[in-house]
Amino acid sequence: MAIILFFVIILTVIFLIHRSTYRRRYKLPPGSLGLPFIGETIQLISAYKTDNPEPFIDKRMNRYGPIFTTHVFGEPTVFSADPETNRFILMNEGKLFECSYPGSISNLLGKHSLLLMKGALHKRMHSLTMSFANSSIIKDHLLLDIDRLIRLNLDSWSDRVLLMEEAKKITFELTVKQLMSFDPGEWSESLRKEYVLVIEGFFTLPLPILSGTYSRAIKARTKVAEALTLIVRQRRKESVMVEKKNDMLGALLASGDHFSDEQIVDFMLALLVAGYETTSTIMTFAVKFLTENPLALAQLKEEHDQIIAKKSCREEPLEWTDYKSMAFTQCxxxxxxxxxxxxxxxxxxxxxxxxxxxxxxxxxxKVFASFRAVHLNPDHFKDARTFNPWRWQRKPEATSPPNVYTPFGGGPRLCPGYELARVVLSVFLHRFVTRYSWFPAEEDKLVFFPTTRTQKRYPIIVKPRVEPKSCN
Structure with a gap:
C-alpha cells in the first residue's frame, strides 16, 4: 500500500511540474486544468444532468470568456465558443488541426470511417458521399423512396407512439436503402438493434473489463461488421454478372480505388450511425418544439394542408416542387x-x-469547437433559447455569417448529408402534420449528454386527422 501511495505522489508531482511548465512557456487561454489526471471530467459529466443544454461551457464562459482551457477525458483541451475561432479551426483541417475523437468512438466506428479518415482519402470519400446526397440525386431518385418509406412507417403506428424510436426506424431504413438498396425487413431491423448497442458505447471507457456497456458495444460492432461484410462480398460477385445498382455500395465497388472489404464496411457502418442518430433526433425535437408552440404548429399545418389540397389524393407522392414550396417548414x-x-x-x-x-x-x-454554445448565445441570436422559427423570415438572422450558424459543421468536413437531412425532416413533417393530431402522453425532458435526446423517447398519443386512402 505504501509503495502504491509513493508512486501516486511521484506521478502527481511530475504532473504538476509538467503543468506549470506549460503555464510558463505558453500564454494559454484562461481556465482551470482541474485535478491531476482527472482534470474537470467529473464536473463536465455531472453538469449535464441538468436540463441546461450547455451548463459546463456556460459557467466557464461567464468566468473566462468564450475561449478557455480545461482538462477533460484525460487530455488538456481548449474549448471555443467563439464563432471566428471555430471557423478558423474548421477551415484549417489537415493544415493546423487534425481530427481527433475519444478512443471509444474511434474503436467502434473503425479506422476507415469517414469521421476518422484524413488527407486525400478523406477528400475522395467525402466527395463520393456528397455525390449521393446532392439536390439532383434527391430530386431524381431519393425523394420518392423517402416519401414512400415515411408513409409506410406511419401506417404501422398505433395510438401511443414513442416518437424518437419510430423516427430512428425511419432514418435507419432510409439510410440502408440509400447505401445498399434494401427495403425494410427482418434483416434491417435486426441490424438496427445491434446499432443501438454500438452507439451506447460511444461515451464510455474503451476498456471491456471496466465497462459492460463498451463490451456489449464491441460485440455488437462485430456482428454488424460481419453482416455488412457478407453483403459486400455478395455484391462483389453479382457485379460481374448483374447490372450495377445505383446506391453507395455500388459506387464504392465500381470506383477505381479498389477498396478492401474492411474499408467499405467501416465506411458504411459509420454512415449508418450518422443517418440513424442525427436526423431522427432532429425529427423528434421538431415535433416537441412545435407541440409547445401552437402558433408555429398552426402555420406549419396550414402550409402543408395547402400542398395536400392541390393533390388528387392525400397519399399522392410528393414532388420536388412541393418540397421547394415549404417556406415556413424551412424556418x-x-x-x-x-x-x-x-x-x-x-x-x-x-x-x-x-x-x-x-x-x-x-x-x-485538443481543441473543442462548440457549435451549440454559439447557437445559444444571445449575442448572436435574440432570445437564443426560445424556439422562434419566424426569426428566419427576417433578413438579418436569415443571412447570418456562416461561422455563426453551423448545424452541419463546415470546412472540408462539412456534413455530406446536410441537404438530405433537411429533405427527410421536411417530408416527415408534411406526412405527420397532415395525417395526425397528437399530444404528449407524459412529460419528457431533453437530455444533451452524452448524446442529444429525450429522456423517455418522447411518447405521444396520435389521432388521425383524416384517414389516409390509397390512390387508385
Missing part, C-alpha cells in the same frame, strides 16, 4: 437545427503550436 427546420444541434461541437488536435486571439494552443493539445 422550422433552421430553428430546430439551431436549438437542438445534434453535433454539439467537434474535437480536433493541434498539429503544431498555434497562435490565435492572443493565446497559444500547444502542439498535441
Amino acid at each position: 422550422v427546420v433552421n430553428e430546430t437545427l439551431r436549438m437542438a444541434n445534434i453535433i454539439g461541437g467537434i474535437f480536433r488536435r493541434a498539429m503544431t503550436d498555434i497562435n490565435i486571439k492572443g493565446y497559444t494552443i500547444p502542439k498535441g493539445w
Whole structure:
C-alpha cells in the first residue's frame, strides 16, 4: 500500500511540474486544468444532468470568456465558443488541426470511417458521399423512396407512439436503402438493434473489463461488421454478372480505388450511425418544439394542408416542387437545427503550436469547437433559447455569417448529408402534420449528454386527422 501511495505522489508531482511548465512557456487561454489526471471530467459529466443544454461551457464562459482551457477525458483541451475561432479551426483541417475523437468512438466506428479518415482519402470519400446526397440525386431518385418509406412507417403506428424510436426506424431504413438498396425487413431491423448497442458505447471507457456497456458495444460492432461484410462480398460477385445498382455500395465497388472489404464496411457502418442518430433526433425535437408552440404548429399545418389540397389524393407522392414550396417548414427546420444541434461541437488536435486571439494552443493539445454554445448565445441570436422559427423570415438572422450558424459543421468536413437531412425532416413533417393530431402522453425532458435526446423517447398519443386512402 505504501509503495502504491509513493508512486501516486511521484506521478502527481511530475504532473504538476509538467503543468506549470506549460503555464510558463505558453500564454494559454484562461481556465482551470482541474485535478491531476482527472482534470474537470467529473464536473463536465455531472453538469449535464441538468436540463441546461450547455451548463459546463456556460459557467466557464461567464468566468473566462468564450475561449478557455480545461482538462477533460484525460487530455488538456481548449474549448471555443467563439464563432471566428471555430471557423478558423474548421477551415484549417489537415493544415493546423487534425481530427481527433475519444478512443471509444474511434474503436467502434473503425479506422476507415469517414469521421476518422484524413488527407486525400478523406477528400475522395467525402466527395463520393456528397455525390449521393446532392439536390439532383434527391430530386431524381431519393425523394420518392423517402416519401414512400415515411408513409409506410406511419401506417404501422398505433395510438401511443414513442416518437424518437419510430423516427430512428425511419432514418435507419432510409439510410440502408440509400447505401445498399434494401427495403425494410427482418434483416434491417435486426441490424438496427445491434446499432443501438454500438452507439451506447460511444461515451464510455474503451476498456471491456471496466465497462459492460463498451463490451456489449464491441460485440455488437462485430456482428454488424460481419453482416455488412457478407453483403459486400455478395455484391462483389453479382457485379460481374448483374447490372450495377445505383446506391453507395455500388459506387464504392465500381470506383477505381479498389477498396478492401474492411474499408467499405467501416465506411458504411459509420454512415449508418450518422443517418440513424442525427436526423431522427432532429425529427423528434421538431415535433416537441412545435407541440409547445401552437402558433408555429398552426402555420406549419396550414402550409402543408395547402400542398395536400392541390393533390388528387392525400397519399399522392410528393414532388420536388412541393418540397421547394415549404417556406415556413424551412424556418422550422433552421430553428430546430439551431436549438437542438445534434453535433454539439467537434474535437480536433493541434498539429503544431498555434497562435490565435492572443493565446497559444500547444502542439498535441485538443481543441473543442462548440457549435451549440454559439447557437445559444444571445449575442448572436435574440432570445437564443426560445424556439422562434419566424426569426428566419427576417433578413438579418436569415443571412447570418456562416461561422455563426453551423448545424452541419463546415470546412472540408462539412456534413455530406446536410441537404438530405433537411429533405427527410421536411417530408416527415408534411406526412405527420397532415395525417395526425397528437399530444404528449407524459412529460419528457431533453437530455444533451452524452448524446442529444429525450429522456423517455418522447411518447405521444396520435389521432388521425383524416384517414389516409390509397390512390387508385
